[in-house]
Structures are given as structure tokens and as C-alpha cells.
Amino acid sequence: MAVDAKAEAGGEIPLLAGAPVVGSLFDLKGDTLATYLRAQRQHGDVVRISVGPPGLRAELHCLFSAEGAQQVLAGQSANFRKDNPFYQEIRDSFGNGLLTSQDEDYLRQRRLIQPLFTKRRVDGYARAVAAETASVITAWQGAADGVVDVSDEMTHFALRAVARILFGTDVEAAVDVVARCVPVLTDYVLRRGYSPVNIPRTWPTPNNRRAAAALDELYGVCDEIIAVRRRTADSGEGGEGEDLLSLLAGARSSDDGEFDASELRDQVLIFLLAGHETTATSLCFALHLLARHPEQQRRAREEITRVLGDRTPEAADMDRLPYLTQVLKEAMRLYPAAPVIGRNAVAAFESGGYTIPAGASVILAPWVTHRHPDYWADPERFDPDRFTPEAEAARPRYAWFPFGGGPRACIGQHFSMLESVIALAMILRAYEFEAVDTSVPVSTGITLLTQGPTRCRVRSLEG
Structure with a gap:
């Protein structure tokens, strides 16, 4: 149960115990998600976490309730900015796109891009998604011993799908470069984003040179395609x-x-990064969870067969596959692609009975809120029926927020759901899944990362 840690506004916010000199630095580096979860279980919904030695110490103010998430992302969103070092590192590596821009830059970009993400426009990409899914289904026919790593496979699929939608016929020119260079830059961003002190990017260290080469190659392929277009x-x-x-x-x-x-x-670059890693995570864990839960897998497949028969799914089928959508939402609850969200507070504010100071580094953690016992009974259990319309209506709006929320909610959330439902429907109709790796460790990167294989044995249901 959550600890009741509320106090009069201005009272001292509880502090998660850490080491004498470096605080919770090594706890967060060792297992970020477990550390945030422990903080909520021990101290409630507003917790301070100190990180780093004196003189370089950062203090994180964590808000774990649905109400705290709504306050930061929606109700008082103008008070919270993406000014932390982590977002700056993403800007420096992947540019000042819609994910990282702020103020008038962001508003201008959003106004120009929003018409391209209407439901009608996004629904038009269903055919491209189905074509890429069909390629996956065909490729798995030759899987050794019938075993596939769904993490690797869904990452490759989602990258090809978003590259095809971005570049059309130029997809092959981009996929290999992105697959090779993005992991190098992601690792570089993480190392620098979580380090209390960084040397300049221009110094010719091995890490700097490797990242610069990856960035040059990534910029080069994008610039060439844009120029030709x-x-x-x-x-x-x-x-x-x-x-x-x-x-x-x-x-x-x-x-x-x-x-x-x-x-x-x-x-x-931002669409390539955010558009493939998030969807890949959701698909990977939806398949892995279904592989571990044969009754839910059977129920999803029965719905797919009843609704689709042998035809290729279309955008309109999303509304006709409610249980499959519930499966996906439950996978995104347990394994949110963005498990931690950071903001900086401009002015002091009150939350959960405490005053958080101006300039504070504020942390929201979907990983924790999605497991909050006040909103989710037996929170580690996989149960797609948590997302029936009646169950969703009974919960606070921000008990589940895998796409963020408020004015900066993910612009691609409808595309991600469309892509995921179509891909799941086609794959589950073609194959039966059994988990080989029953436990999959995860860690935080720019998005949620699997640590090790996520293998499933697949048995063809076609022919």
C-alpha cells in the first residue's frame, strides 16, 4: 500500500535514503525504475531523491500520483519546461524537433505539423503498415527452431514502417544507417545526460569521435534524401x-x-527516433505477454479471426478489435515506452500537500504510476480487462499516460496505436506464441530498453 506522506504545504518532503556522499546515484544508475518504485512504496506520492556528491548534487522531486502527472502535463503545464541536461543532450544529437523544442519554436512546429497528423491522414498509412507486417510474417517462416527475438524483430519492423511512411520509396537508403547509428547516439546521450560533469563534445575522445561519425552519417543520409525530394x-x-x-x-x-x-x-530525425522505438517497445511486450498468457492470446486471436477473416486489416478495424486494443493498452501500462518524464519547474508550486521550489527538477514516472496500488489492483498482473470502457471511466485520467498528455501530448499517438493494432492482428492470425524467455529485464534509455533477449517460439497457423 502507498504510504500516507502528505503534509501541510511548506512541510519537508520525504527524502529517499541513499549513500552518505553520493546519495542515490548508484541506486539510480543500477536500476532506475526499481529505485523510483521503492521511493513511492516507502514514502508516498511526493518524494525527494538526492543524486551525486556535494557541489555536484542534483535533487529530484518525484510526483507519482495521477493528480501530480495531470498537474505537470496539463493543468499547470506552462510552469514546466524541458530544460534539463538530458533533453539538451537529445537536442544536440537529434536536433531541435517537435520532441525537444520549446516556446515559439515548438508552437510554430506544432502548427505546421498538426495538419499532417489528422486521423484521416494517419489512417491512410494503414496499407504501408500492413505491407511491412506481411514481410515480417513471411520472414519468420524460416526462423531457426521456430524461435524469434521479438524485441529485435519489432524494432526492425517499426523502423522500416516509420521509414517507409517518412521516405516512401527511399526507405532502403535510410534503414541501415538509422539502425547502425541511432544506438550509438542513444548510448552517447545517456552517458552524458546522466553524468554530473561532461567534457566538450569537440574534444577528440573515442566516445566523442564515435558519436560525431554516427551523427555525420545520419545527417548525411537525411540531407541527401531531403535534397533529392x-x-x-x-x-x-x-x-x-x-x-x-x-x-x-x-x-x-x-x-x-x-x-x-x-x-x-x-x-x-525526431520522427525516426521517437516513431520507431516507442512502437517497437509496445509491440515487443504485447507479444511477449501474450506468449506467457495463452488464454488471453486465444481470446485475442478469436476476436481477430471473427472480425477480419482472411482479409488485410484496415484503419476502420481498430474500433472493431476492442480486446486486441485492450491487450495493447495493458502492455503499455506494464511496459511504458517512456517510463520516466522530466521537467523543470519555473515557479514554486504545491502538489500532494507539499511545496516544490522554483527551479526544481521534477520527475514523473509512468512506470510507477502505472503500478500505483490506488489505481491498479494486483498491479503486476497482466489483465487486459483493466481497459474496458467502464474500467477506464472509473480511473483518474492520468493513472495511465504512456503518450504523455496536455499540450505536449505525443502527436503520433494515433499512428502508434494504428500501427500496433494492425501489426498485432496480422501476426497473431499467422502465428501462435510461446515464451522462451519468461523474464525480461529492462532499463531506461531515451525509451524503455530490454536487457537481453525476448525470445518466443512461434508456430505457423497459416496453410
Whole structure:
């Protein structure tokens, strides 16, 4: 049960016990998610965590309740900024795109991009998702011993799907470079984002040189595709492209102008990063959980067969597959792709009976809130029926927030759900799953990361 730790506003916020000199530094480095979960279980919904030695110490103010999440992301969102070192490292590596930009930059970008993510526009990508899923299904026919690592496979699938939607026919030129370079940059961002002191990026250390080479290669392939696309558009040879890059290149308004080449690249890189890692995580764990729970797998497959028969799923089928959608939402509850969210408070504010000071580093943790015993009975149990319409209506809005919320909610959440439901429907219709690895350790990166294989034995149901 959660500890009742509320106090009069201005009272001392409980502090998670740590080591005498470095506080909880090694706890967070060793197992970030377990440390946040322990903080909530021991001290309640508002907890301080001290990190680092004196003189370099950071103090994290953690809000674990649904009400705290709603306050930061929606109700008082203007008071919270992405000013922490971690977001700055993402900006420096992946550009100032929609995920990382702020203030007028963000508002301008959002206004230009929002028309490209209407439901009608996103629904038009269903055919591309289905085609990429069909390739996965065919490839698994030759799996050695019938075993596939769903983490690797879904990462590859989601990258190809988002690259195909971004670049259209230029997908092959980008996939290999992104698959090779993004992990190098992600590891670099994590090392620097969580370090109390960093040397300049320009110093020729092995890590700096490796990251710079990966960044140059990633920038190069994106710049080349963008330049070719603009030349063909200007000459009229490319026709009216419907891939997302063509739409981004054509996005303009009288008030906001249009994206220049470097701004286009920033948006493309952020979409590649956020658009494939998050969906891959959700699909990986949906399949892994179903592989460990045969009754729920059977129920999902029965719904798919009843609704789809042998036909390829379409965007309209999302509403016809409620149980499959519940499976996906429950997987995202247990394994949220963004398990930790950071903000900086501009002004002091009150939350949960405490006063958090101006300038505080504020932490929200979907990983913890999604396991909060006040909202979720037996929270570690996999139960898709938690997401029936009646059950969802009975919970606070921010008891579940895998896509964030408020003015900065993920612009691609409908696309992620569409892609995931279509892919799950086709894969579960084609294969039966049995877990080989019954336990999969995870850690925090820019998104949730698996630590080791996530293998399933697949048995073909086709033919």
C-alpha cells in the first residue's frame, strides 16, 4: 500500500535514503525504475531523491500520483519546461524537433505539423503498415527452431514502417544507417545526460569521435534524401508525394512560413527516433505477454479471426478489435515506452500537500504510476480487462499516460496505436506464441530498453 506522506504545504518532503556522499546515484544508475518504485512504496506520492556528491548534487522531486502527472502535463503545464541536461543532450544529437523544442519554436512546429497528423491522414498509412507486417510474417517462416527475438524483430519492423511512411520509396537508403547509428547516439546521450560533469563534445575522445561519425552519417543520409525530394518537387518530376517527408517539405502557412532544410532534418530525425522505438517497445511486450498468457492470446486471436477473416486489416478495424486494443493498452501500462518524464519547474508550486521550489527538477514516472496500488489492483498482473470502457471511466485520467498528455501530448499517438493494432492482428492470425524467455529485464534509455533477449517460439497457423 502507498504510504500516507502528505503534509501541510511548506512541510519537508520525504527524502529517499541513499549513500552518505553520493546519495542515490548508484541506486539510480543500477536500476532506475526499481529505485523510483521503492521511493513511492516507502514514502508516498511526493518524494525527494538526492543524486551525486556535494557541489555536484542534483535533487529530484518525484510526483507519482495521477493528480501530480495531470498537474505537470496539463493543468499547470506552462510552469514546466524541458530544460534539463538530458533533453539538451537529445537536442544536440537529434536536433531541435517537435520532441525537444520549446516556446515559439515548438508552437510554430506544432502548427505546421498538426495538419499532417489528422486521423484521416494517419489512417491512410494503414496499407504501408500492413505491407511491412506481411514481410515480417513471411520472414519468420524460416526462423531457426521456430524461435524469434521479438524485441529485435519489432524494432526492425517499426523502423522500416516509420521509414517507409517518412521516405516512401527511399526507405532502403535510410534503414541501415538509422539502425547502425541511432544506438550509438542513444548510448552517447545517456552517458552524458546522466553524468554530473561532461567534457566538450569537440574534444577528440573515442566516445566523442564515435558519436560525431554516427551523427555525420545520419545527417548525411537525411540531407541527401531531403535534397533529392526537393529537386524532384521543384522540377515537377516527383508528382504529389504522399510520404510524410513530402508533406513536411510542403507544410507552410502565411504566419509560420515553412521548414528550411535543417529544420526538416530535425523533424525527420525526431520522427525516426521517437516513431520507431516507442512502437517497437509496445509491440515487443504485447507479444511477449501474450506468449506467457495463452488464454488471453486465444481470446485475442478469436476476436481477430471473427472480425477480419482472411482479409488485410484496415484503419476502420481498430474500433472493431476492442480486446486486441485492450491487450495493447495493458502492455503499455506494464511496459511504458517512456517510463520516466522530466521537467523543470519555473515557479514554486504545491502538489500532494507539499511545496516544490522554483527551479526544481521534477520527475514523473509512468512506470510507477502505472503500478500505483490506488489505481491498479494486483498491479503486476497482466489483465487486459483493466481497459474496458467502464474500467477506464472509473480511473483518474492520468493513472495511465504512456503518450504523455496536455499540450505536449505525443502527436503520433494515433499512428502508434494504428500501427500496433494492425501489426498485432496480422501476426497473431499467422502465428501462435510461446515464451522462451519468461523474464525480461529492462532499463531506461531515451525509451524503455530490454536487457537481453525476448525470445518466443512461434508456430505457423497459416496453410
